[in-house]
Structure formats: structure tokens, C-alpha cells
Amino acid sequence: MKYNKTVLLNLLICIILGKFAPAARAQSLSLSLTPPLTEVMIKPGKAISQTFTLINNGDDTLIKAEFKTLNENGNLSDQEEKIIPWLEIASPSLVAEPFLFKKGEQLKLVVNIHPPADTPQQDYYQSLAFITLPVAGRHTQSNISQILVSPILISVTESGLPKSAKIAKFNFPSIIDSFDSLNIDLVLKNTGRAFFHINGQLLLKGLIGRAKYPIIPRIHLSGQEREILLDSPQTKRISGFFLGKYSLIADFALDEGSIKIVEEKVFFALPWKLLVILTVIIIFSLAWNKYRTNPK
Amino acid sequence: MIKTLKYSLILIFGFCLLNLRPSLAGAQDMSSESYQLQGGNFNITSESGTSSPARLIDQIGQTSAQIFSAKGILLQSGFLNKASGSSLNFTVNPVIVNFDPLTAGEAVYKDIFIVVENGDFPGYSVLLSQNQPLTSQTGEQIPDTVCDALKNKPCSVYKSNLWQEKLSYGLGYHVKSQNTPREFNKEYFFRPFSSLSKKELPVVFMQSVEKKIKNSAVVTLKLHLSPQQAISIYQNELIFTAIPGI
The missing domain is CATH 2.60.40.10 (Immunoglobulins)
Incomplete structure (x- = not known):
């Protein structure tokens, strides 16, 4: 009887601890970016700004924002020389350097687009990339880095570029x-x-x-x-x-x-395909009828 | 015989009559004998609202061409502003893949969970690459897998293959998801990561053209250490990149 009571008490403690103990989980990177895409048609010499919102739905992480170019297939390109100088992060000013982006935090980032008057009239395919920095460790390990990209497609033109x-x-x-x-x-x-x-x-x-x-x-x-x-x-x-x-x-x-x-x-x-199946059925039916009427 | 033929013909005609019209698809065009409306910019306002630092153009009563010629600027967030109220959510879990404790000759498997969620703007791509193969501080490297190349089943950055041989060593990955190209999903099929250090391009391993979706994938890493591998701490960086499906 005493033994049964001990078992029941232990069971109750386990249930209570299991119910209220925080769930153990691995750290995660989870970012949400708005808008996912920006399209701009702009005359040389004009200026416009776009606001991007980034939310950290994961754990605290080190992050930085930078512009990257896109190739003709819409993929990220390594060609840093193609990053246009008239695309700038207006505020906050220090996001190009890694900073601590806390869990649940929201970042409003304003990008200025201001092609000078002598800018060649053509398309410029750029993107704003938010890059998390990996966490170092003392084991044999792979450190995860996440990049979330928002393309910025810009047509610099006075009266519309030819489309075909x-x-x-x-x-x-x-x-x-x-x-x-x-x-x-x-x-x-x-x-x-x-x-x-x-x-x-x-x-x-x-x-x-x-x-x-x-x-x-x-x-x-x-x-x-x-x-x-x-x-x-x-x-x-x-x-x-x-x-x-x-x-x-x-x-x-x-x-x-x-x-x-x-x-x-x-x-x-x-x-x-149906005709082939029906033909086969008909042939078998004929053969079967022939066999039934004359088994020998 | 005649009976069989008669029944067969009745069957064919009946089936054809029931199915003769291809299924109609719901088009977005509205039309009658005298007019046809096609989807374009049916705008509702003509003013642009500006506040610091945001600027909003709401297109009421003007086409985008008219707005552009009047103001010299046209800003849209995706197709007919579908992206403006939309977001791209991207989750990777965990942030570190720890392979320890490692034993030479015994393969270690580790999972990375990916979730991508989008809104009204259709499509996304997720790409994967590594900065370099697993490397120690002294520059020793654990090679990328070549799969069962010894049995004429080699894999590459762009092609998975079977990796079961006990004498095939290295690091590789396998992906399980409904939104992954089929060659990634085959059981026991692996491939090496594309390496930025080798000037290889990141590989798309997850993709969709749909909107308002939430897709997930499991990337399984396999590390199989050779007995000849020098004992050390090896590390690299795996880079997961999410891009909206422009």
C-alpha cells in the first residue's frame, strides 16, 4: 500500500513537471521580410524611398544588411562592381555593420533610390539582402547562416524602355x-x-x-x-x-x-489505348465463342 | 459476337458524350458581345501620399503610364501591388550542426529543418551552399562526398547519387520535401555542397510558384570520416538563401 502511494506521488510529480517545464528546443533563425519585391520606374534625376520591414521570429542573432546585384535569371550575383551607388540605406545608418537583432524585434529600414540626371537609361536589377552571421563553436560542426533577399527592380527611363x-x-x-x-x-x-x-x-x-x-x-x-x-x-x-x-x-x-x-x-x-483494349476483348470473345461452339 | 460489338460501341459513345468538353477553367477576363475587360491597372485613386520616410502611391483613376509621365516615378511592390501587403518568412533550425562525437568509419546523420511561407506574391526559391569544405584551423579538410564513385555511382554538386559504401568518405546532404526536385528526394541519395571557395554557384533545393503557402523541408547531412583523417576540430558555414519567385 505504501509502495503504491510512492509510485502515485512520483507519477504526479512527473506529470506536473512535464506540464509546466519549458520545452527544450534548438536555436532557430526565423526572419520575415516585407515587401518581398519592389519595382521602380524612375526618371533620371528623380528620387524615391522604400521602407522594408524585417521581423525576427527566431532567437537573438547577429545580422547585417547589404545590397547585392541580381543576374538576368534573378539569382544573386557576386559582381560587386554592379552595385549601383545611388541605392542607399537612409536609416538606420549602421545596419551595414553586424548588429544584434533580438528575438521578436522589428526593424524598419528605409532605402533611397536616386539616379543622377546622367544615369544611363536601362534596367538595374539589385536586391536588399539580410544576412545572419554564424555562431562559432568548439566542435566539429557546420555553422548555419541565413540570407533573406528582397529584389529591387529598377527601370531608369525618361519615357519607358522598349519592351519585346x-x-x-x-x-x-x-x-x-x-x-x-x-x-x-x-x-x-x-x-x-x-x-x-x-x-x-x-x-x-x-x-x-x-x-x-x-x-x-x-x-x-x-x-x-x-x-x-x-x-x-x-x-x-x-x-x-x-x-x-x-x-x-x-x-x-x-x-x-x-x-x-x-x-x-x-x-x-x-x-x-481504349481501342486497343476493346480490340483485344473482341478477339478474345470471338476466340472464346469459337471454342465454346466447337471445343475440339 | 454482334452483341459484344453493340455493347462496346454503346460504351464508347456513352463515354465520349459524357466527356467530350474539356473542363472549363475560370478565366479572369470579363466579356460580352460588345465589350471585353482584361486585367490591367484599374486604378482607384490618383494621388500619391508622402510621409517621411515612407511614400505610398495609390493608383486611383490613372494608369501607371499616366502616373509615371506626370510624376517621373512609379513604385510598385510586386504584380499590381500584390507584394505590398505580403511577406516572405524563412526559418532554419538549428543554427549549429554539431557532428561530435565522431568515430572514423561510422557515418553521422544530422537534420536541418527549413520552413518557407509566403503571402500574395507567388513563388520562392531556397538555395544552399557552403563557404568551404569542413576545414581545421591548420587547413586540413574533410573532403566533399563523391558518393559511391567506387561502384560507378558518382555524385556532384548538381547531381545526387547513391551513397552507401563503407569506403566512401566525406560530407554530403540529402533533402526530403514535397517542393524539392525529385533527384534530391531519392532515399540514400546524397550530393556534396556547392562551395563558394571553389567558385561554385549555390544550388536551388526547394522551390514553388504558388502563393499563400507554407512549405517545409528536411536537409539531412551525412558525415563519414575516414580512419586516415587527422584528428582535429573541423568547421564550415552552410548558407541558406531565400529569394521571392520573381
């Missing part, structure tokens, strides 16, 4: 089975001097009906060759039942619609 694009790839099978999905390989190249958003849809025209498949309005940087993706879970595939001849029309507009890109291709759909 061409479809670099528009491939899908010419003949498909009626029950199969149509896999589309569609790539657009930005041949102009400025970035743009691509808007529009793929239009599917059949003998009876037609259907529209809107695309994701992604950004195409100058010189970039990029896939066009459908705004659906299957970004490169159209599903359904197809029969006969179909036209698939790529119908896009650059930005607000003044420049159009249109291309049309044809494919045919037949239920050939």
Missing part, C-alpha cells in the same frame, strides 16, 4: 491519347531592354468547346528565357478528355496589354 518578347519554345505532342494529359513545354524570352510581367492564357479550341487556362503572371527580366506556367496545381499540364483536332493558342500580353504575343499549334487526340 518572343516564344522560344512551344512544344507538346502532335498526337495524344484521349485520356492522357497534355504536357506543355512553353518558354518565353525577353528580347527587350526592360523587365515585364507576362499576362494572358492558353486557349484550347476543340471541335465543340473551348477552354481558357490562365498563366502565372511572373516577371521576365531583360534577356531572361523563362518557362510559362499555368495558374493551376499542374503548372505544365492540361488534363481532361480530348477527342479529335485541337488548337492550343498561347495568347499573352506584356504588362498592361499594349504588346501582344500570340502563337498557335495543333494536336490530335484519339482514344487509342
Whole structure:
């Protein structure tokens, strides 16, 4: 009886301690950045500012902010000489040096964009990067560093830079089975001097009906060759039942619609897999009937 | 025989009639016989509000071209300002991967957890690289894995491969996530980190084109030490970079 009481008491203590003890966890880096992207169209000699908000949802960390350039594919580039001098952190002034960014803290950072009057008229692809500094230790270890990037896409122009694009790839099978999905390989190249958003849809025209498949309005940087993706879970595939001849029309507009890109291709759909199965069934039925009527 | 053919034909026709129209997708265009509205800048205000240090342009009643020619400036945060009320959240856990205690010939596995969350602005990419291979203070290095190259299954920074051989040493990683290219996800498949010290480009290991999503991944590090490796403290830096899907 006494033994049972001891066991129960121990169990109760364990439950209470387990309930109220703080959960043990590893340190984490967790940053939230707003806005994730800034697009600026600006005349030489004008100035504008943008405010970025960074929140530390993880543990205390050392962090710094710096500008980095983006290449034509929108990835970070090491070319420091391409960082433009008229992009500046206005406040707070010391964020370029590592500072302690505490858990739950919020940082408002103002960036000034002021291209001088003689700035060449073209696109400048820059970014503001927040970089955490790794923690050193005395073990064999990998130290983690986190970089959170907010691209800043700038068009310096007096009256708008020329925009143009061409479809670099528009491939899908010419003949498909009626029950199969149509896999589309569609790539657009930005041949102009400025970035743009691509808007529009793929239009599917059949003998009876037609259907529209809107695309994701992604950004195409100058010189970039990029896939066009459908705004659906299957970004490169159209599903359904197809029969006969179909036209698939790529119908896009650059930005607000003044420049159009249109291309049309044809494919045919037949239920050939079903026909093969039915043929096999019919042949077997015939053979079976023949065998039943004349077993020898 | 005729009966079978009859039933087969009825089956085909029935199926075709039921499925002849491809499924309609919801387009954002509004149209009738006399008009068609396409998505563009349907603005609501025409003034720009300025306060120090923030500046807000709310586009009411003017197109972006009109605003630009009038003011010489146009600021947008993403597609039709979709990014202005949006954020990119990026979490990496833990901040240190401790491989100790290490025993030569025995592989050590450690996990790093990644979470990416975005808002209205679609897409993101997460890239991974290391500053250098695991290096001691005297400059000794633990090599990057080449996977089971001894069995003609080599891996590289851009291609994973099987790594199970007991005589294959080094450091490599494997990723498990729904938003990771398939070649990362295969079981027992690893690859070395791209090294900034070797001028290699960071590798995209997690990506999406969707908006309002929260994706996670587990990056598993494998360290397999050779018996010939000098005893020392080896360290490097793993760099995780998150970029919105522009």
C-alpha cells in the first residue's frame, strides 16, 4: 500500500513537471521580410524611398544588411562592381555593420533610390539582402547562416524602355491519347531592354468547346528565357478528355496589354489505348465463342 | 459476337458524350458581345501620399503610364501591388550542426529543418551552399562526398547519387520535401555542397510558384570520416538563401 502511494506521488510529480517545464528546443533563425519585391520606374534625376520591414521570429542573432546585384535569371550575383551607388540605406545608418537583432524585434529600414540626371537609361536589377552571421563553436560542426533577399527592380527611363518578347519554345505532342494529359513545354524570352510581367492564357479550341487556362503572371527580366506556367496545381499540364483536332493558342500580353504575343499549334487526340483494349476483348470473345461452339 | 460489338460501341459513345468538353477553367477576363475587360491597372485613386520616410502611391483613376509621365516615378511592390501587403518568412533550425562525437568509419546523420511561407506574391526559391569544405584551423579538410564513385555511382554538386559504401568518405546532404526536385528526394541519395571557395554557384533545393503557402523541408547531412583523417576540430558555414519567385 505504501509502495503504491510512492509510485502515485512520483507519477504526479512527473506529470506536473512535464506540464509546466519549458520545452527544450534548438536555436532557430526565423526572419520575415516585407515587401518581398519592389519595382521602380524612375526618371533620371528623380528620387524615391522604400521602407522594408524585417521581423525576427527566431532567437537573438547577429545580422547585417547589404545590397547585392541580381543576374538576368534573378539569382544573386557576386559582381560587386554592379552595385549601383545611388541605392542607399537612409536609416538606420549602421545596419551595414553586424548588429544584434533580438528575438521578436522589428526593424524598419528605409532605402533611397536616386539616379543622377546622367544615369544611363536601362534596367538595374539589385536586391536588399539580410544576412545572419554564424555562431562559432568548439566542435566539429557546420555553422548555419541565413540570407533573406528582397529584389529591387529598377527601370531608369525618361519615357519607358522598349519592351519585346518572343516564344522560344512551344512544344507538346502532335498526337495524344484521349485520356492522357497534355504536357506543355512553353518558354518565353525577353528580347527587350526592360523587365515585364507576362499576362494572358492558353486557349484550347476543340471541335465543340473551348477552354481558357490562365498563366502565372511572373516577371521576365531583360534577356531572361523563362518557362510559362499555368495558374493551376499542374503548372505544365492540361488534363481532361480530348477527342479529335485541337488548337492550343498561347495568347499573352506584356504588362498592361499594349504588346501582344500570340502563337498557335495543333494536336490530335484519339482514344487509342481504349481501342486497343476493346480490340483485344473482341478477339478474345470471338476466340472464346469459337471454342465454346466447337471445343475440339 | 454482334452483341459484344453493340455493347462496346454503346460504351464508347456513352463515354465520349459524357466527356467530350474539356473542363472549363475560370478565366479572369470579363466579356460580352460588345465589350471585353482584361486585367490591367484599374486604378482607384490618383494621388500619391508622402510621409517621411515612407511614400505610398495609390493608383486611383490613372494608369501607371499616366502616373509615371506626370510624376517621373512609379513604385510598385510586386504584380499590381500584390507584394505590398505580403511577406516572405524563412526559418532554419538549428543554427549549429554539431557532428561530435565522431568515430572514423561510422557515418553521422544530422537534420536541418527549413520552413518557407509566403503571402500574395507567388513563388520562392531556397538555395544552399557552403563557404568551404569542413576545414581545421591548420587547413586540413574533410573532403566533399563523391558518393559511391567506387561502384560507378558518382555524385556532384548538381547531381545526387547513391551513397552507401563503407569506403566512401566525406560530407554530403540529402533533402526530403514535397517542393524539392525529385533527384534530391531519392532515399540514400546524397550530393556534396556547392562551395563558394571553389567558385561554385549555390544550388536551388526547394522551390514553388504558388502563393499563400507554407512549405517545409528536411536537409539531412551525412558525415563519414575516414580512419586516415587527422584528428582535429573541423568547421564550415552552410548558407541558406531565400529569394521571392520573381
